[in-house]
Amino acid sequence: MSPNEDHATAPAYERLERATAPLERRLVSVIACERVGPYRLLRVVDPAGPRPAAGQFAMLATAERWGAGEDERPYLPRALSFAGWADGEASFLLEDVGPGTKRLCELRAGEELWMLGPLGTCFTPPAHGRRPLLVGGGIGIAPLIFLQDVLGKPAALLGFRDRAHTLGAGLLHDTRLTTDDGSEGRRGVVSELLSEELDHEENATVYACGPPAMLEAVRALCAARSVPAELALEAGMACGFGACYGCVVPRRDGGYLRVCVDGPVVDARELEQIEAHVGAPA
Amino acid sequence: MRHPVSFLGLELAHPIINGSGTFDAIAARAVFGAELDCAFPFAAFVSKTITLRAQDGNPPPRLWETASGLVNSIGLPNPGLDAYMSRDLPQLSTLPVPLITNVMGSTIEEFVDLVAACSERDEIAAIELNVSCPNVKTGLDLGSDPVQLGQLLAAVRPLTGKPLIVKLTPNCADVVVCAKAAADGGADALSLINTLRAMALAPRVVGAGRVGPWLGGGTGGLSGAAVRAVALAQVAAVARSVDVPVVGMGGVQRAAHARDLLDAGATVVAVGTESFRDPAVGARIAQELLASRSSV
Ligand SMILES: Cc1cc2nc3c(=O)[nH]c(=O)nc-3n(C[C@H](O)[C@H](O)[C@H](O)COP(=O)(O)OP(=O)(O)OC[C@H]3O[C@@H](n4cnc5c(N)ncnc54)[C@H](O)[C@@H]3O)c2cc1C
Ligand SMILES: Cc1cc2nc3c(=O)[nH]c(=O)nc-3n(C[C@H](O)[C@H](O)[C@H](O)COP(=O)(O)O)c2cc1C
Ligand code: FES
Numbered sequence: 001m002s003p004n005e006d007h008a009t010a011p012a013y014e015r016l017e018r019a020t021a022p023l024e025r026r027l028v029s030v031i032a033c034e035r036v037g038p039y040r041l042l043r044v045v046d047p048a049g050p051r052p053a054a055g056q057f058a059m060l061a062t063a064e065r066w067g068a069g070e071d072e073r074p075y076l077p078r079a080l081s082f083a084g085w086a087d088g089e090a091s092f093l094l095e096d097v098g099p100g101t102k103r104l105c106e107l108r109a110g111e112e113l114w115m116l117g118p119l120g121t122c123f124t125p126p127a128h129g130r131r132p133l134l135v136g137g138g139i140g141i142a143p144l145i146f147l148q149d150v151l152g153k154p155a156a157l158l159g160f161r162d163r164a165h166t167l168g169a170g171l172l173h174d175t176r177l178t179t180d181d182g183s184e185g186r187r188g189v190v191s192e193l194l195s196e197e198l199d200h201e202e203n204a205t206v207y208a209c210g211p212p213a214m215l216e217a218v219r220a221l222c223a224a225r226s227v228p229a230e231l232a233l234e235a236g237m238a239c240g241f242g243a244c245y246g247c248v249v250p251r252r253d254g255g256y257l258r259v260c261v262d263g264p265v266v267d268a269r270e271l272e273q274i275e276a277h278v279g280a281p282a
Numbered sequence: 283m284r285h286p287v288s289f290l291g292l293e294l295a296h297p298i299i300n301g302s303g304t305f306d307a308i309a310a311r312a313v314f315g316a317e318l319d320c321a322f323p324f325a326a327f328v329s330k331t332i333t334l335r336a337q338d339g340n341p342p343p344r345l346w347e348t349a350s351g352l353v354n355s356i357g358l359p360n361p362g363l364d365a366y367m368s369r370d371l372p373q374l375s376t377l378p379v380p381l382i383t384n385v386m387g388s389t390i391e392e393f394v395d396l397v398a399a400c401s402e403r404d405e406i407a408a409i410e411l412n413v414s415c416p417n418v419k420t421g422l423d424l425g426s427d428p429v430q431l432g433q434l435l436a437a438v439r440p441l442t443g444k445p446l447i448v449k450l451t452p453n454c455a456d457v458v459v460c461a462k463a464a465a466d467g468g469a470d471a472l473s474l475i476n477t478l479r480a481m482a483l484a485p486r487v488v489g490a491g492r493v494g495p496w497l498g499g500g501t502g503g504l505s506g507a508a509v510r511a512v513a514l515a516q517v518a519a520v521a522r523s524v525d526v527p528v529v530g531m532g533g534v535q536r537a538a539h540a541r542d543l544l545d546a547g548a549t550v551v552a553v554g555t556e557s558f559r560d561p562a563v564g565a566r567i568a569q570e571l572l573a574s575r576s577s578v
Contacts, residue, residue: 072349242309
């Protein structure tokens with residue numbers, strides 16, 4: 001890397017610093033909630049909020065009609081990764097998987113949201129001389145959209161269910177795709193692309209977010225090849241700020257870590273095998 | 283009524299505290315920075331339940347959302363008494379409010395060790411005995427049996443001059459009988475309600491057969507708005523029947539709900555699950571109570 005390039009990337013990397021959140025949840029208003037294939041890109045104005053770092057998340061709840069959905073839910077706010085931030089405007093990428101995300105997907109311009117955040121850990125810059133490589137699955141692309149911006153647009157390997165979902169890939173640059181059914185890109189799972197990539201790139205640092213099975217494949221691959229990897233995890237959450245102890249995943253050296261304060265972004269070496277709960281989203 | 287509130291010899295700035303296990307002040311400091319200490323939402327801080335030995339807690343999943351409520355099977359993860367004293371206490375003692383330490387033993391002997399250790403520490407203003415956690419078998423048994431409650435108080439009361447709060451379980455035949463047993467045994471205050479025993483089944487998958495429990499701990503405890511009416515009934519019944527002050531909690535989301543518990547006879551009100559939705563809600567409820575009082 002030439003000194004010039006070094007200089008060009010340094011300021012961006014500085015933005016990967018975990019931000020603290022205001023103690024009170026705040027009202028933010030919706031600018032737009034646009035369709036991106038089966039996903040929605042939600043944009044809000046958050047003039048009072050600090051700048052989040054890629055990988056951090058917010059707890060969101062609509063100000064009106066939060067509750068009384070399917071089974072009289074949602075009740076608690078929902079965790080959503082920042083998919084971008086610029087000048088007091090935050091964006092989130094949503095997938096409707098239940099009553100909370102369904103209500104969020106229905107938001108219209110001008111409606112208001114309760115927001116707490118930025119919360120959790122962020123991705124950290126690659127060590128000097130290492131090339132960042134993004135790996136995403138499904139809605140797990142959300143934090144990678146933000147991260148790609150900060151890291152100077154490194155390549156992204158993305159896996160989706162089918163062609164319709166690959167429309168989400170349009171939110172990233174320099175992508176290579178797989179689909180489960182082969183309707184777009186290569187047929188298969190994204191960890192196969194990662195494996196090939198690592199065959200001829202020895203100096204990669206992997207940044208991954210996606211469903212548990214994908215993260216486990218990425219974790220195992222990177223562990224076997226001693227490639228540094230940061231994984232953005234998911235877990236059911238009630239609070240998002242370390243209060244409830246509900247969001248735990250097993251730590252490799254015993255005990256549990258709280259995904260909301262020790263994560264969501266964790267060094268892959270801290271984790272044991274990543275398992276999905278029965279009935280959890282695939 | 284006046285501000286501040288006098289409770290167990292402590293002058294509290296207002297009547298709102300946190301429910302044990304629903305606010306981690308140490309984690310919150312890292313998340314919210316200096317603002318946490320400047321605008322601490324509670325008039326006293328209640329620690330999560332501390333046990334004699336360290337516990338990891340229950341395997342996940344630990345949370346299930348119900349209609350306006352939450353079932354948790356957290357399983358009392360905590361660093362254990364020694365690490366609490368050496369690692370957590372120095373950090374908690376710098377909070378701008380008095381510290382109440384909540385402890386639970388699986389036997390009366392363990393309670394004795396816990397109370398004796400807490401009694402020696404100046405940083406601890408009062409001790410809350412968790413005899414009511416529905417996730418740990420012995421807790422349920424002890425707190426729902428007035429005879430065992432009497433034995434517990436007989437064992438720990440002589441050990442400390444610090445105020446003892448007994449946190450009652452709602453999972454018993456008659457909460458008033460248990461409340462009287464604790465008060466007669468020398469409790470300085472009673473707190474209620476803890477969570478109601480509850481369970482959830484894993485979501486059904488099309489084509490699959492019967493489903494098992496969702497929560498890693500099998501069963502859990504229900505809290506939040508869904509339990510508010512139960513809490514009001516139990517707080518009113520207990521406050522009517524004992525002379526010691528009562529900490530009322532269960533489903534408090536707004537000043538009106540806190541006001542209901544105060545009107546039912548509580549001296550102090552604790553907020554639990556609602557803090558998950560807004561960590562600053564305790565402070566807002568306190569402000570609204572003050573405003574409504576000065577406008578009367
Ligand atoms: C750090 C973090 C970042 C995230 N970022 C994003 C993002 O950027 N975009 C995005 O779309 N999603 C994101 N998620 C996931 C999102 O938070 C969940 O999809 C959402 O909370 C689901 O809520 P729901 O009401 O729509 O669905 P739910 O009905 O709550 O269902 C979601 C899953 O929870 C389980 N479940 C079902 N019923 C219940 C119940 N009653 N109680 C508890 N669990 C139940 C099941 O496993 C179900 O599949 C993120 C999660 C985390 C932790
Ligand atoms: C996630 C969670 C963890 C809890 N942990 C404890 C605990 O460690 N000790 C305890 O005495 N009560 C514990 N409780 C019970 C609360 O302190 C409170 O009694 C109960 O939740 C009712 O109040 P709420 O409806 O305002 O939440 C816990 C409750 C929740 C929701
Ligand atoms: S979501 Fe409550 S501790 Fe992590």
